[in-house]
Amino acid sequence: MKKILIIGSNGQLGNCIRKIAPDFENRYEFIFTDSQTLDITDEDQVNDFFYDNKPDFCINASAYTAVDFAEKEKEKAFAVNAEGVEFLAKACAEYKTVLIHISTDYVFDGETNLCYAEDDFTNPIGVYGESKRTGEELALEANPHTIILRTSWLYSEFNKNFVKTMLNLFSQKDELGIVADQYGQPTNANDLAEAIMNIIEAPQKIFGIFHFSNYPETTWFNFAEKIAEFSKSSVKLNALTTEQYPTPAKRPKRSTMCLDKIEEVYKIEPKYWETSLEECINILTK
Numbered sequence: 001m002k003k004i005l006i007i008g009s010n011g012q013l014g015n016c017i018r019k020i021a022p023d024f025e026n027r028y029e030f031i032f033t034d035s036q037t038l039d040i041t042d043e044d045q046v047n048d049f050f051y052d053n054k055p056d057f058c059i060n061a062s063a064y065t066a067v068d069f070a071e072k073e074k075e076k077a078f079a080v081n082a083e084g085v086e087f088l089a090k091a092c093a094e095y096k097t098v099l100i101h102i103s104t105d106y107v108f109d110g111e112t113n114l115c116y117a118e119d120d121f122t123n124p125i126g127v128y129g130e131s132k133r134t135g136e137e138l139a140l141e142a143n144p145h146t147i148i149l150r151t152s153w154l155y156s157e158f159n160k161n162f163v164k165t166m167l168n169l170f171s172q173k174d175e176l177g178i179v180a181d182q183y184g185q186p187t188n189a190n191d192l193a194e195a196i197m198n199i200i201e202a203p204q205k206i207f208g209i210f211h212f213s214n215y216p217e218t219t220w221f222n223f224a225e226k227i228a229e230f231s232k233s234s235v236k237l238n239a240l241t242t243e244q245y246p247t248p249a250k251r252p253k254r255s256t257m258c259l260d261k262i263e264e265v266y267k268i269e270p271k272y273w274e275t276s277l278e279e280c281i282n283i284l285t286k
Contacts, residue, residue: 001028002057003031003056004056004057005031006030007033007058008061008063011061013156013192013193014034015159016190016193018030018032020190040080040085046091051095056098057098057200058088058098059100060102062080063102063132064080067247068249070128071127071248074131077131078134081128082131084135085101086135089138089141098147098205099146100199101136102149102192103150104128105151105152105213106132107122107129108122110182110255111253115258116256116257118209125252127249136209140208140209144207146207147208149195152184152185152257153213153223155188155189156190157283162186163284167284170231170235173235175236179220179240179241180221181253183256184218184220184255185215185257187213187273188273190279191270191271192212198267210265211257213257214272215270215272216256216272218273221240223277224237227281230278231285
């Protein structure tokens, strides 16, 4: 039976994979780890773990994702998002393990009116994006059997995310201001988990960079409007500009990603974001 190692199993994606793992338990052995059981920034620990377990697939769902804090914690962000990824990739190469590494739309600067293809020029505008781009480069250099999945605006019923934050604020506030001039693609982490398992199940693996998200693009304001609609909230939402809501780290203005490649290569058809959002809201509000 083939082994699937999940790094960062206590995060959103890790929890979503854990949720569907029983559907595949007759074909795969799942090994779930967190930072306490496997610290990817410790190369010796990574090597020892791979020697003991020899996984066939490694899903790296761990990341330093505090976009604003990363501006002051650059060393910490790079340790997890770049150096730790390189350690994983090298261990995967040694044990012929397929590495599936999760990256982000923040590797792009957002200064375009077109969607970004996988081979478009990356130009991150913050430390978080820089660290994730470096991780991509190190992974592909260290292990040719690497699949990088860039995703965006991830949410789920697990952990902290925009959807859960909005639901919490809706219960406390009568009125909220939401940024309306940043565009991207909300992605239900459950859909990403299913896409990853589809890739693992595919008879032939094509390696390299792929984009996966729900579609089409929207703004944070429109995203919040739909959360309010599906949760039947009466909160008043006001559209703000980025200038009216300054943050320590810059965000891409429009980081919409093209999704054609993953559909063509792996026959994975992304879902409409409103459909996936409604499914998540139903879980959170039932």
